[in-house]
Amino acid sequence: MSQAVHTIQLAGTDQSFPCAENDTLLRAALRNGIAFPYECNVGSCGNCKFELLEGVMASCWPEAPGLSDKDRARNRGLGCQSRPTGPLQIKLRTSDKYAPQFPPVRTPAKLIASRVITHDLSEFTFQTEAPMPFLSGQYALIQMDGIAGPRAYSMSNVGLFSGESQGGNLIEVQVRRVPGGQGSAHLFDHLKPGDSVEIDGPYGMAYLRENIERDILCIAGGSGLAPMISIARGTFSSPRMAGRKLSFFYGARAIQDVCGLDMLTTLPQWQERGTYQAVVSGANAEDSLPEGYLRGFVHDAVAQTFGDRLQQMEIYFAGPAMMGQSLLKTLIDLKVPMDQVHFDQFY
Ligand SMILES: Cc1cc2nc3c(=O)[nH]c(=O)nc-3n(C[C@H](O)[C@H](O)[C@H](O)COP(=O)(O)OP(=O)(O)OC[C@H]3O[C@@H](n4cnc5c(N)ncnc54)[C@H](O)[C@@H]3O)c2cc1C
Ligand code: FES
Structure with missing residues (x-):
């Protein structure tokens, strides 16, 4: 109607x-x-x-x-x-x-695939009826039948590059199952391949800046994996960003929550230009961590690893509100110019 x-x-x-x-x-x-x-x-x-x-x-x-x-x-x-x-x-x-780079479009979409990433994080791929052009790092709203209000989920697939305008029809999101959460329960437990949702997007300002010459730092915590994977995929596929280095930090509560590395190592030139660091905050002092993992909070690990060098980096982050607030304070204390810091707070 x-x-x-x-x-x-x-x-x-x-x-x-x-x-x-x-x-x-x-x-x-x-x-x-x-x-x-x-x-x-x-x-x-x-x-x-x-x-x-x-x-x-x-x-x-x-x-x-x-x-x-x-x-x-x-x-x-x-x-x-x-x-x-x-x-x-x-x-x-x-x-x-x-001002939107691409005006948001509302389109019916079908779930075409899902895959498990960790015990509580899964990837869902939707095919949209109308193309939805977006930039790496942006998010969309998914309206599911019977759920009050849409839910915001960031795309993990690569967005368009400057000069491109023809959007694709695939939207890939990575969602954490939230205990008691209605939208995530619907995605994990009820939605089957072929089922329909409405997708509205793109939205968000924390998109990849291709024209900036600085090396890149991506910091993801928990459900913030998707937009950082999209930023990394964009960085390694953009012809304008050849040679740019990218450091990826993933902050997890427990060892079983650590993820993302398998999606990065398949990127062209990852071995030469990329590094990955897992940081685990909830492990007890007596628990042994896998080789290379750091213990503690991801904002402290970033400060200790880079210190003043953060002032020369383009920084993207996504994850829980607590992580975002601690990270912002750390970056302000280290005098990182705020126009080099990009994030959309998750709620
Ligand atoms: C910009 C952004 C990007 C995000 N990206 C991701 C991501 O990539 N992966 C991920 O796992 N999570 C992401 N989130 C969090 C996600 O949108 C959900 O908040 C989370 O999955 C919990 O949803 P739920 O339905 O399971 O929980 P619930 O507790 O059922 O719902 C919480 C969310 O629904 C909204 N809501 C609740 N009730 C109503 C109502 N009556 N009407 C309208 N809205 C209502 C709230 O604002 C809140 O956002 C993102 C959030 C934001 C803001
Ligand atoms: S944009 Fe409307 S409350 Fe956040």
């Missing part, structure tokens, strides 16, 4: 965009090239807040944690959760850095 489409006017500007009733303001804005600030796209970070000046809207998730009671009292909404029920006028400060 076709949905009514409403005009969203940005107050004090000549910018407006169409938004269907079954879309959100944030995603419709990005589909129309409007640089609406955001990060998580799932109602948690609060970066997509705006103020409603005129009109009536609905919320996909009224209790979303990204909005406080004070925000609600001030007529603020979350762009990623707000749907129009008529024309709206909103107050929003756009920022060029959020």
Whole structure:
């Protein structure tokens, strides 16, 4: 059934965009090239807040944690959760850095394969009906039948390179089974090859910067493997990045969680240009670790390995919020310029 489409006017500007009733303001804005600030796209970070000046809207998730009671009292909404029920006028400060490289597309997709990576991490491959061009490191939203709200998952396959515009139809994600989590349980336990989902993407700003000459550091923790694998795959396949070195750190709680190396060693020139370091935080002092593994937290291991040399690296990271916060503090303490650091916080 076709949905009514409403005009969203940005107050004090000549910018407006169409938004269907079954879309959100944030995603419709990005589909129309409007640089609406955001990060998580799932109602948690609060970066997509705006103020409603005129009109009536609905919320996909009224209790979303990204909005406080004070925000609600001030007529603020979350762009990623707000749907129009008529024309709206909103107050929003756009920022060029959020302008999409590829406008997000919503497309039906079918699960075509899955494979186990570790005891709680698996890879799922989807074939999309419409091509979905993306850059290495970006993520997409997957809407599954019977699950309230889409889930954000980063692509692990390689994205497009500069100058390319023809996207493919394969989307590969690597998902950790979250105890009690509804979306991950659906993917692991219910979705079978041939089953359909809706995929909406790409989103995210932590994509591979091909034009920057610095060597690369990728730091992944837990479920943050996928976007870092995509960044590494992009680095080793981009003709513009030949010769660039890449260090890959994987932070795990236990030895059985360590993964990723098998996906890297098959990359062309990995032996000459790539290094991999596993860091295990939860092992007891008396437990012996496999040769080459480090003990401790991944942010400490990165600081001890590189120190001031981090200031000359282009740094990408993904993983749990605690890891991200510790890592950011370490990088700030070591005076790494923040425009060299790229991440989308996982929620
Ligand atoms: C940018 C980004 C990239 C990510 N990439 C990955 C990845 O590559 N691999 C991976 O394993 N995980 C990734 N995650 C985490 C992933 O999106 C899920 O949060 C995680 O898998 C837990 O989901 P769940 O459904 O199992 O748990 P649940 O506890 O059922 O759901 C948690 C998530 O669902 C949203 N949610 C819950 N209820 C509602 C509702 N009623 N309406 C709307 N939304 C709701 C929450 O915001 C939260 O994101 C990423 C998250 C973000 C923000
Ligand atoms: S709350 Fe909307 S982008 Fe995070």
